[in-house]
Amino acid sequence: METESATREQILTAAHTVFLRRGTSGARMQEIAKEAGVNQALLHYYFGTKQALADAVFRAAASNLLPGVFEVVGSALPLDQKIQTVVDRYIGFLRTRPYLPGYLVSELHADPDRAALLLPRPGVAALAALQQQLDAGAENGTLQPIRAEHFLINMVSMIIFPFLIRPMLDVIFGIGSDQFDAYLTERQRSLPGFIRSALRS
C-alpha cells in the first residue's frame, strides 16, 4: 500500500463507474476521463493501458462480491441466523451496487481466465464449518442431507439473480424499475423462510 495520489484515486473511481456500466470492451477511455474531470492522456500516465486500468477495477470489484458471505458462513452462528444474516446483508449490499453482479458476470463471460484474479479458494474453512453444521442436522434427523457447495450456491443464486435480470423483470412480470425496490424488500422478507424450509427434513 503506497500513498495514492488524489488524482489517481479520482480516475480509479471514475473508471469503476464507467466499467461497471459498460464493461471492459464497451467502455471508452474518453468517457472515463470526462467522468473523472481530467484529460485522457492522464489515464495512460497513471495506468499505462486500458487493459491495466480495467484489471485494477475488476480486482477491486471482485474482492467486494463474496468475502462478507464467507465470514458469516464460517462463523459460529446457528444455521437459521446465518441464513437470515446473509440474505439480509447481501441484498442490502447489492441495493447499493446493483450493477456489480451484471458487471462481473459479463467480464467473466467475455474472458473466463479473469476468474484467476479472484482470491484463490477464500472459503475452504468456512465451507467446512457449514458442512459440519449441515451434517449434524442430518444426523439428528432435523435436516435433509445436502452438500455445502450446493446449499451455498442455492442461497446465493436466489439473492443475486434478480439483479442480473432486472431489465427482464419488467418485460416478464411487469416489475418496472420503480417497483424493483419493493420487489427486493419482499424477497428480503420471504427468502430466509424459503431457504430454511428447503433444508428441513
Add this chain to the structure above:
Amino acid sequence: METESATREQILTAAHTVFLRRGTSGARMQEIAKEAGVNQALLHYYFGTKQALADAVFRAAASNLLPGVFEVVGSALPLDQKIQTVVDRYIGFLRTRPYLPGYLVSELHADPDRAALLLPRPGVAALAALQQQLDAGAENGTLQPIRAEHFLINMVSMIIFPFLIRPMLDVIFGIGSDQFDAYLTERQRSLPGFIRSALRS
C-alpha cells in the same frame, strides 16, 4: 417467414457462435466471416450493419431462454411434477447451450433497453395457473403461501446461476471444467427435492 438463402443461414449460425462467446461489442465481423467460411463483405450484404446482425442473434437467443418453462408451468401437471420437469429439462437444455445465460446477461447489462426485444409478457396465463396451484396448497395447509413471481424466480435462479459463474466455481470450490458436468448432474438430482421441501408448510 420468407425462404432463407443457405448462405444467410450459414452467416447467422456463425454469428450466433461468435456473439455468444464474445458479446456484441467484443465480437469482430472478421471472425464471424471466417467462422462462416465467407467474406466479410457478405455479412454487410445480408445484414447491413453489425448492430443489425447482433440484434438478429439476440432475438433468436432470447426466444430460446424461457418459453419452454412457461409451457410446463402453465400446464395441468401437479406441482411436484412441474418442478421435476422444469429442473430436468432446463438443466439438460443449458448443458447444450452453456454460453446462453452469460451472453444474455451480458447483453442486457450493456444495453438494458434490449429487454424490449423479448416477447412482452409471454407468461401471464401460465403464471396465473401456477399461482392458483400455490394458493390451493396454502389453503389446505400443505404449502407455505408464496407469490408465483418469487417462486418462479427462485427455481430458475438455482437452475441458471451455475452457468453464469462457471469460471468462478473452479476458483471457489475447485470445480474445474472437467468436473462441471458431474456437478450439474448432482444438481439435477438434488434440486427438485430442495425446491419441493422449500414450499412445504
Add this chain to the structure above:
DNA sequence: GTCTATATGCAGATAGAC
C-alpha cells in the same frame, strides 16, 4: 451473390509543451 481492394472513422496510445 461473392469476391478483393479500399475508404472512413474512431479509440488507444504517444510526443512533447507547459
Add this chain to the structure above:
DNA sequence: GTCTATCTGCATATAGAC
C-alpha cells in the same frame, strides 16, 4: 503532473470487379 496535438492501428463499412 497535466495538458494539447498527433500518430497508429484496427474494425466497420463501401466501391466496384467478376
